[in-house]
Amino acid sequence: MKAIELEKAFDPRGFEDRIYAQWKEAGAFKPEAGENRAGPPYVVVIPPPNVTGVLHLGHGLNISLQDIVIRFHRMRGEPTLWVPGTDHAGIATQHVVEKRLNAQGKSRHDLGREKFVEETWRVKEEHHAVISRQLARMGASVDWSRERFTLDEGLSRAVREVFVTLYERDLLYKGHYLVNWCTSCGTALSDDEVEHEETPGKMYHIRYPYADGKGVVELATTRPETMLGDTAVAVHPEDERYRDLAGKKVLLPLTDREIPVITDTYVDRTFGTGVVKITPAHDPNDWEVGQRHGLAVVNILNPDGTLNDEVPETYRGLSVKAAREKILEDLKAGGFFIKEEDITHAVGHCYRCHTVIEPFLSEQWFVRMKPLAEKALAAWERGEIIFYPRKWENTYRHWLRNIRDWCVSRQLWWGHRVPAWNCGSCGKTTVSRENISICPHCGSTEVKQDPDVLDTWFSSWLWPFSTLGWPDVSSGQAQSGQADDFSRFYPTTALVTGYDIIFFWVSRMIMAGLEFTGKVPFRDIYITGLLRDKQGRKMSKTLGNGLDPLELVDDYGADALKFTLAFLCAQGQDILMDRESFKMGSKFANKIWNASRYILMNLEGRNLVREPSLLPVDIWIRSRLNTAAAAMEEAFLSYRYNDAAQTAYEYFWNDFCDWYVEATKLSVKEGDDAEKDRATTVLLGVLAESLALLHPLLPFVTEEIYQKLPNTQGLLMRAPYPRYDKNRSAPQREEQFAFLQELVRSVRTLRSECTVPPDKKVRLLVRPDKHHKEFLGENAGLVKLLAGIGDLEIADPVTGQGEDPARPKTSIGLVGSAFEAFVFIAEAVDTAFLKQKFTKELEKDRLFIASLKTKLANDKFVKNAPPELVEGERIKLDEAVKRTEKLVSYIRDMA
Known part of the structure; x- marks a missing residue:
């Protein structure tokens, strides 16, 4: 046998792309790949990244953890499927395209809806190619043949089927309600698309005169411009200070309106003066108060954020900012202004354009969430879903018990068009699975489709089953393999995602799965911690402390990225790191390379022995490997990534390299040829198994070395994962060597x-x-x-x-x-x-x-x-x- 040369310097750039291409070409990412793919499958659907985005380190963490468990279960011989895909990200993608148009001095209205959508598809393709390349660079072993997009043909059918079915089950309706409104993007936003930031502001104290002219009541507000939409003033029913105030009326300053004084337990007696203005059209809490008391609803805003005709003429057409300045001026001139105080308060901003969000009364489509939430809560109570760590179950339970109806329509052009048609003749609305051109109610051809699109999450909440061919599997329209996919791989097994979308994605997927398939969409839910810098600050673009995963791959290699993230990823804890942290993963990959290189360099003249005998040190290392395999299996099955990584590190660096490889030098230096052949054979066998043990955590370097060993064949990622074998367990030898x-x-x-x-x-x-x-x-x-x-x-x-x-x-x-x-x-x-x-x-x-x-x-x-x-x-x-x-x-x- 000849010596085998590995490059002297460990350089992952020399083989990572080649190895990934080899895996992909061999079809090794498919659940059908390899032999003995029997038994229950292990399935993960990727949380689809926004198609316009560039993957950040949070994505890197999420992708790395999914890849680790996928590779582990694949090596256990299970049919293993990891479904890749991207999200059309309605508002985010439209914002990117509109920004490009603005740079050319154009708007989407100059193009028209059809041309604008065509342009957006082109942008989507550009970004999709970038994301695919990034996933490959990180070593994501996804089944590319099953890649999906939330706007592809199959998922579009799923979205329409769900919308119409919800409507038929009286779980979807259209109505005027208060929504989060971005005046810049011109659309309603879901709660998760609103970023709340601590912002400097002011608390303004204002006098409201009693209508009978006998005094004034003082109240405080942070948004004086909304007073023009006030329809009541409220006090707490048990507030002794205002016992005689209830039932009276006050004059609304700067207007000619009288508004009532009401009592409601919503009022906080200890805050400010204990008197609050009630503006149902511009505050979510005031909306609830208004509904309880049957108050009038006065919307003072246009969709573009200017004041409308509901306000006195002097303020019409002004922006919110300009109106506030003018109103404060007039309040002071009229003797209504008392004082102002500096404060800091949480203000909602659009997550894309950073415009301050306005609560806005608008006609939108809503899903009734309570019946869906009850099913999702019952499934958790039955133990059908498990959170890792368990503490997130409290968050899940709390949100489902306090859920509100979901506003699912968006005033955008990019996305799933609402499948509803309005008749210009009879005024009726038709919700349909198929496009219509004639009103089914009156036969008129004056029908127009609703111009709105659906919230991006409306397609994402169907992701675990729509990606596997639903609803085509039940309609006979499934393409080849899709019906098998749904029956074989649904429900999926695990979801790996961040805590910030437990409300908006995780919970909704569970609701959708139960409502439309009768089953929860996954069993295990692993919630990652936050990535923070060494000062404990959350990594963000604003702070400039984020890390680019692709730069880290360039500098240290994909294995270093994956192993470091796993090593630091203690369940239930945030991860503190900086760029230097990844040197640890790089050093470990380098250790694997150098130890293997030493072994392969010393093969000259050696011959493999068919059934080598074992010395005590050989029995010991095999027992240590056996112990490590048991510990890592248990850690992977319970999503304790850091425990698996630490076990792998300690076993390979300490037991294998520092002790066993060193111990074999006795045979190499002092033994005869037969002893050298025996020792080399056992050493190569232990090395091959050790590489298999490490593969889920460091797939590239282990695959590269494994394929060069004289005692192996085929791909390591298809090799069996080391399993605990009681016959290999040697506790006495382990104690002696300890x-x-x-x-x-x-x-x-x-x-x-x-x-x-x-x-x-x-x-x-x-x-x-x-x-x-x-x-x-x-x-x-x-x-x-x-x-x-x-x-x-x-x-x-x-x-x-x-x-x-x-x-x-x-x-x-x-x-x-x-x-x-x-x-x-x-x-x-x-x-x-x-x-x-x-x-x-x-x-x-x-x-x-x-x-x-x-x-x-x-x-x-x-x-x-x-x-x-x-x-x-x-x-x-x-x-x-x-x-x-x-x-x-x-x-x-x-x-």
Whole structure:
């Protein structure tokens, strides 16, 4: 057998694209790929990224975690499907196209609806290509043959089927209600499309005169321009200050209207003056109050954000900002203005154009959510869905119990057109699965389709089943394979997503799945934490602290990206990181490369043995691999990514590289050809299994190495994942080698602290307990190799009382759980110099301990400092005390 060359320098850019193309060409991402694809499938649908977006690190985290579990289940022999796709992102995509047109001095109205939609499709194709490339660069093993788009033909049929079915079941209606309105985009927005920001503002105190001329009532508002739409003033029914006010009327300043004073428990008696203005058309809470009391609803805004004809003529046509300035002027001139106070309050902004959102009375389509929510809540109570971590179940339950109807129409041109037609002759509306040209009510041809489109989430909430061929599977229109997909792969298995869309996507998908298929769309829901910088701030464009996943792939490789994110991803916790964090993943990938390179370089002249015998160290490493496989399987199945990554790291770096590979050097250096062939065969077998163990976390580097091994064939991603085998379990060997490792680590630590040169061999006397003496003797050569020992003497332990008279002079003692050992340090270093060095370190540590004790004795510090800071100081104290105890023993031993 010849030596196999890996490049000396680890460079993932040299093979990642090639490996991905190889996987894709082999069809390895398909659930039908490979042998033994039997049993229940494992299915994930990708949370579809917006087609106009560029993937950020949040996407990188989400994609990485999905890819890890997909690869794990694929290697377990399960039919594994990961459905890719993108979202048409109505408002976001339209905004991008309109921005391009604005740069040319045009608007969408210059193009007209049809041409504008054509232009938007072109933009979609441009961005889609970018997203696909980004997913491939990150190593996403999605089944590209099943890729979907929320505006493709099949999903469009699903959207129309659902809309019409909801209408037929009286779960969808059209009405005038208060919505979030972006005056710039000219459309209603869903709650998730509104970003609330703490914004400086003012609280304005205003006098409203009683209609009978006998006094005034003072109230406060942050939006004085909306007073022109007031239809009542409210106080709390139990507020003693205003007991006689209820039932009276006040004059609305700057208008000729009288409005009533009402009582409602909505009013917070402790806030401001305890009196509030009620503007049903421009505040969600006021809308609810208005509905309870039958108040008039006065909308003072035009869709473009200017004031309309419902206000006095002097304010008509003014923007909200200009109207506020003019109204404050007039309030002051009329003696109605009292004062203003600086405040900071949460103000809603459009997530795309950042315009301040206006609550706006508008005619929209709504879905009745309560009946759907009741089913989704019952499914959770039955245990049909499980959140990881469980704490998010409280969020899910709370939202479903307090749900409001969903405004699903948008005043846009890009999206699913509302399948409703209005008749110009009889005025009736027809909701239909098919396009109509004749009114079914009166036979008129004067029918026009509703100009609105549906909220982007209306297609996204169908994603788990519409992507698998629904509703075509029940109508006989399914394309080849689609019917099989729905029956084979629905319900899907897992969803990996962020907490911020539990309301708007996760919950709605569960509702839709239950309503239209009778089943929950997935069982496991893994909610990722937030990505934060090292200062704890959420990564965002505004702060400029975000990281580009593709830049990280360029710098460190896709494996480093995936492994680092998994390693830091503790369930239920946010992730603190910066660019430097990814060096850890890169170093681990580099370790895998270098260890494999060393093994492959030393194959010259070796021959593989059919059934090699095993030495104790071989039995030990196979048992350690077996233990790691069991731990990683349990971690993957419960979505504890960091536990899986840490197990992989500790096993490969510590057990395999630092101990086993080093231990095999005894056979390579001292054994005959037969022993070298035996050791090499076992080593290559363990390496191949270890690469399979690591593959879900580091797919590229493991695949590249695996395909070069002389004892493997085919793709690693199709190879079986290592499974726990009780016949491989060797707890006695693991315990024995744990003893050996503790001894070697103790000697290595002492060598480092005493600055013994690496090439300097030291003499060692060990007194093990009776259970380990024989084992230590059998493996003396291994201890000498790993600990840098020249002469090793093994003696019986001393069992007498008091000071040990047999302690060798000029040695430093070490004590372990099952041994005491003495390193003859004086034979390797200048002990006088070393004693002086340790004495200085001891003095420094004692001063440090004194300062820590003083700090921790300060009640003010302990009570006021963050608990984690106080605990950190206590840990430092404990470590410093242990360090001084060790230094004292070193100095004593050298005396």
